[in-house]
Amino acid sequence: DTAVSQTPKYLVTQMGNDKSIKCEQNLGHDTMYWYKQDSKKFLKIMFSYNNKELIINETVPNRFSPKSPDKAHLNLHINSLELGDSAVYFCASSRSRTSQETQYFGPGTRLLVL
Amino acid sequence: SQQGEEDPQALSIQEGENATMNCSYKTSINNLQWYRQNSGRGLVHLILIRSNEREKHSGRLRVTLDTSKKSSSLLITASRAADTASYFCASGSTDSWGKLQFGAGTQVVVTP
Numbered sequence: 001d002t003a004v005s006q007t008p009k010y011l012v013t014q015m016g017n018d019k020s021i022k023c024e025q026n027l028g029h030d031t032m033y034w035y036k037q038d039s040k041k042f043l044k045i046m047f048s049y050n051n052k053e054l055i056i057n058e059t060v061p062n063r064f065s066p067k068s069p070d071k072a073h074l075n076l077h078i079n080s081l082e083l084g085d086s087a088v089y090f091c092a093s094s095r096s097r098t099s100q101e102t103q104y105f106g107p108g109t110r111l112l113v114l
Numbered sequence: 115s116q117q118g119e120e121d122p123q124a125l126s127i128q129e130g131e132n133a134t135m136n137c138s139y140k141t142s143i144n145n146l147q148w149y150r151q152n153s154g155r156g157l158v159h160l161i162l163i164r165s166n167e168r169e170k171h172s173g174r175l176r177v178t179l180d181t182s183k184k185s186s187s188l189l190i191t192a193s194r195a196a197d198t199a200s201y202f203c204a205s206g207s208t209d210s211w212g213k214l215q216f217g218a219g220t221q222v223v224v225t226p
Binding site for chain 2 (some may be wrong): 004035040041042043044045048056090092098099100102103104105106107108
């Protein structure tokens with residue numbers, strides 16, 4: 001009965017590889033997000049989708065491409081991984097797109113690029 | 115750029131003591147939220163305070179908001195070892211949809 005789930009939990013890969021992280025929410029929410037948390041724990045939003053439509057696209061290298069096949073899923077594909085991509089990536093969801101909604105976070109995907 | 119900044123960065127207290135942490139933000143907001151993150155886990159929502167509210171309580175949590183100073187505080191009363199976590203404030207601005215700006219958090223350690 002996990003609300004927001006992410007796979008994989010850990011991802012160790014070599015520079016230059018392409019990898020994907022998957023996220024699913026079973027809360028019936030309309031809006032989903034991807035955040036990056038760096039080694040100093042600073043959490044920064046990357047993307048947000050509302051009903052499969054991209055609504056927030058922060059200044060993120062175009063090596064990062066989100067995809068939302070339906071409103072319950074938001075995946076993140078990363079091309080040509082770099083050392084600086086090492087971080088924890090969190091998926092989150094909220095009932096609607098307004099900032100007054102509570103966001104529900106997944107457990108995170110720890111990405112280490114060697 | 116980082117929107118919220120928490121102060122202090124780290125806090126170490128004993129069980130039963132109160133823990134107070136502060137958050138400052140830069141732009142106009144319509145709400146401010148506090149989240150907790152246990153080590154190796156995702157963030158969990160604690161409390162939301164709207165821009166027209168000054169104080170809000172939830173169990174052992176008390177949040178204040180001063181929009182004139184662009185600051186908020188979170189007080190945890192009678193802390194427990196289980197309160198050991200990082201605490202983040204997140205500001206919801208008036209001109210964005212669903213975008214919360216998080217600070218770098220306050221790491222709280224509560225020792226028995």
